[in-house]
Amino acid sequence: MKKITSQQQKVLECIEVYIKETGFPPTRIEICKELGFKSPNAAEMHLRALERKGLITIKSGSSRGICLNNKTVFDGYPVIGLVAAGSPTLAEENIEKIINCDPELFGSNFDYFLKVKGLSMIEAGILENDLVAIKKTTEIKNGDLVVARIDEEVTLKHFFKSQNKIELRPANKDYSVITIDDKVSHFEIEGKGIGLLRNH
Amino acid sequence: MKKITSQQQKVLECIEVYIKETGFPPTRIEICKELGFKSPNAAEMHLRALERKGLITIKSGSSRGICLNNKTVFDGYPVIGLVAAGSPTLAEENIEKIINCDPELFGSNFDYFLKVKGLSMIEAGILENDLVAIKKTTEIKNGDLVVARIDEEVTLKHFFKSQNKIELRPANKDYSVITIDDKVSHFEIEGKGIGLLRNH
């Protein structure tokens, strides 16, 4: 996609605002009024440029026939259940279902829901089948809830790093701490749990 | 609001579909094409009727100047924190903030979020400041998570009813079971917890 000029940006915003306020797109002349142009051709040329750059579609011959192309059809966040060994977490085969919700539901944006298996985090109030909202990131602080991949296995634990070792701690007395050492051939932080969703 | 005829309903749906597909409302003639009318006045008359009945607004003189009025501006579910003694749970003074999310996020519809105070349900994985999605209902089964009002105090507990008594059980060894008996002057079930939301 080609770069957009500031004037074209203004025209695009003008169209977006107009649609938001009235429910239908503006005419060339209305764009001119809004932005102070004196010729309908000014608007026309900007519209042509925006169409060339793929941002709008103009339905020829139709009044107000301006379609915005930027509508990202967002159908929700995938729920990841058991991750098949060796496959990327977000691979289609791992997607159990799609949940539609506000991206800002947990304060900051996230990437997917991980469905919790087992009871290893029960003392942190994370039960089996809870959905933990995961944000893909490697910026992790001690104590954060992380999704980690150890030797092709995916696990949800609390992260603790000291001078010489990394520990993944469960929140359950019956489970033991995982220490990342030489025996581990592959270790990777996939992301961070920023929220939780439960269906009673 | 007056009742709508089936033909008017068809015209309204036609407009909604048209907007969904193109991003702008149809002209009179386009409505006619879609519904098989042969005169633009057929569409015009239906539009006038829909405007009289308050379902649309027609911007006079504007091409495609049809605005839908049915847009229910839903700004989200209220989060209820501490409930002031004697006040209805959903009173404005109790609303901490509004969270926008899909009404079907927890399977069935619900009415508000209750912000959890204290640790009485910690063994059920419900921590302080968790938000429990509450559906207002009195249809409760044994073991359900309920919001109950006892003598003007609101509490979140597990519900158990036997032949001769009702118990509200915490999920924490350090808390004791509440038994509803003659000492209680007022007891009421406000609703049922159907889901949970947590911000890490």
Place this chain on the structure above:
DNA sequence: TTATATACTGTAATTATATACAGTAAAAAT
């Protein structure tokens, strides 16, 4: 340096659109 794109004004023509008016017919309300 020579195009090409941006950024407009100004005018005009064609077509798209709203909308009024004259009817007809049937259903529903008064």
Place this chain on the structure above:
DNA sequence: ATTTTTACTGTATATAATTACAGTATATAA
């Protein structure tokens, strides 16, 4: 029983809107 509303066809017209064409000027890319 009569009026009003619904539900159209068919025609006409003023105006709303797209869109082409002729310019001017500046900035950017080849």
